[in-house]
Amino acid sequence: MLLNNSSLTEMMTGTDELETSLGHSLDLLMERFGQLEPHIRAFVPEADVEQRLRREKDLLLRTYSGAEAKPALFGIPVAIKDLLHVDGLPTRAGSQLSAELLTGAEGSLVTKLRALGAVIAGKTVTEEFAYNGPIATRNPHNTGHTPGGSSAGSAAAVAAGICPLAVGTQTLRSVIAPASFCGVVGFKPSYGRVPLDGVLLFSPSFDTIGFFTQDLPGMEAAAALLVPGWQAPPAVMSRKPVLGIPRGVYMELMSPEVKAAFTTQITVLEQLGYRIRHVDMPWKDEFIYGDAMIRFVQGELAREHERWFADHREEYGLPVQEAILRGKQIPDEELEQYRGQQMILRRDLKELMVQEGIDLWVSPAQGGTAPKVEENNTGWAGLAAIWGFAGSPSISLPAATIGNMPLGFQCIGTHGEDEALLAWARELWPHIAYNSAEA
Structure with a gap:
């Protein structure tokens, strides 16, 4: 097993001394990244990741030096599924299409994470366009097993303890399955609750941003910060749910x-x-039990990729090619x-x-x-x-x-x-x- 504790709530309540807090957080990230990432391969390979993280550290220290209080996610590493655009990092969506073709403007969720002081740990592995395709990521509980998909890298990174919070997306089962397989908490909010700007869409009628943490208190903390309009429920419910x-x-x-x-x-x-x-x-x-939902998402997938598919068909993996061709036939x-x-x-x-x-x-x-x-x-x-x-x-x-x-x-x-x-x-x-x- 390649498992380590990584509690979001513990990191959020750490020392108030900015440089000490940030240094400890990033040192731990790089230590676990070096120990675990070669085995679980949760992240999209990135050249000079340490240099980028140092720049993020310096920016955070300049921004919050002298501030009365640090923001809620100050220095906490957060992994982002490679369907979400992140300024300074390419978007490939698990595909062979060029990043120049796919990369777009950073969305409001990632911008909010930055405003809360989070450090972007990196982009995490996804199946091709969140649909299907080979992935390198392995399950930290047993590397002979899949971590699930399509938010494979996000769930594996949290399970291994590389970072305490990760962002994924779900169309059919892409948060719930990897959370179950990796033994972490996976939360898929209501459709439409978290804005999808800055996300490379698969099926716009299904697609929902979701989150991974190691435990439920961490998920409650994340949701309160990242789900728009969150209204804190009672600390203790008055009865048991039916x-x-x-x-x-x-x-x-x-x-x-x-x-x-x-x-x-x-x-x-x-x-x-x-x-x-x-x-x-x-x-x-x-x-x-039938194929109606598959037809629905394939039809929408075909329409989302219409602008690219004609010119880049051979760069798509065979399962995605076939799905798009079937989807084009759906009225x-x-x-x-x-x-x-x-x-x-x-x-x-x-x-x-x-x-x-x-x-x-x-x-x-x-x-x-x-x-x-x-x-x-x-x-x-x-x-x-x-x-x-x-x-x-x-x-x-x-x-x-x-x-x-x-x-x-x-x-x-x-x-x-x-x-x-x-x-x-x-x-x-x-x-x-x-x-x-x-x-």
Whole structure:
């Protein structure tokens, strides 16, 4: 295992002495980078990374020297998925297309991180255009296994303890899967809650910026700083949340070992007084099990890449080429129908939660633990994609191990009520964090 503690909240409450705080943070970053990065390969290779970090250090010291208080993320290294533009660093998105073609203006999230005093640790590895393709990154729990995708490098960097916070994106399962596989907390906010400016888009009707931390307190701190309009929930909730579990094919999209681990977790929660409701869902099983969501994202992918694909087709990897060619054949009218269905499902889920008195939907985060690298599989969309289709916020909490590999417990809330999701997750956290029996 290549795992080290890297608590965001501990780093945020470190010494107030600027140069000491910043020096310690960057020394630790470079020490762990040197020890771990050759094995997990979470970051896009960057020439002269130490020189860039020294420049960032000097700028921070000049900016905040004499200030009454340092900003919340002063000197804290944050990794950024290579779909987000960062001034001074190229964007390649895991592809062979030129950085000159793809790189754009830095977005508001990265600019906000800088304003909060964060140090950009580097760009992290992603599957090609967040869709599919080979990745060099390995799982810090066992380098023979994938870290998941497409936010592979972001999850692996946090799990290994190279940095305490990383940014990813999710279309179908690209935050929830790597969080589950790497044993970290992965939070995908509600669709539209975090601005997507400065992001190389895959499927604009799905794409959502997400975050990785090692623990839930760190995620709460990150969300309060980085999710616009965040309203701090009560420190202690007045009751236990009511948990909903979908009926139907949804709960069959997992291995017997995962189902056994989840059943154990639910039994523990019931014994602690949590109410569990098994509910018929406002979707058809064939929608989850079929190819409609894949058609939707491929159709949007084709349109996002229309300006490049004709001239640079051979520079795309074969899986992305094939996806774009399929997407080009999908009519605009079909895509509009999917967008309408998104709004209907979002409404129906909210109404169902009110009707049944449900605060959170819960399920395993993935149908299995991290596959071996040679299996060429970086995750399953089944247990995550439908919630993304509805725009719901979701979070994966490290909650079990199977064969010494992590498995996340997924909590899903109501669109726009991200604060409540994290507050309810806080109530569950002490009872499900790695406390289930070894399956």
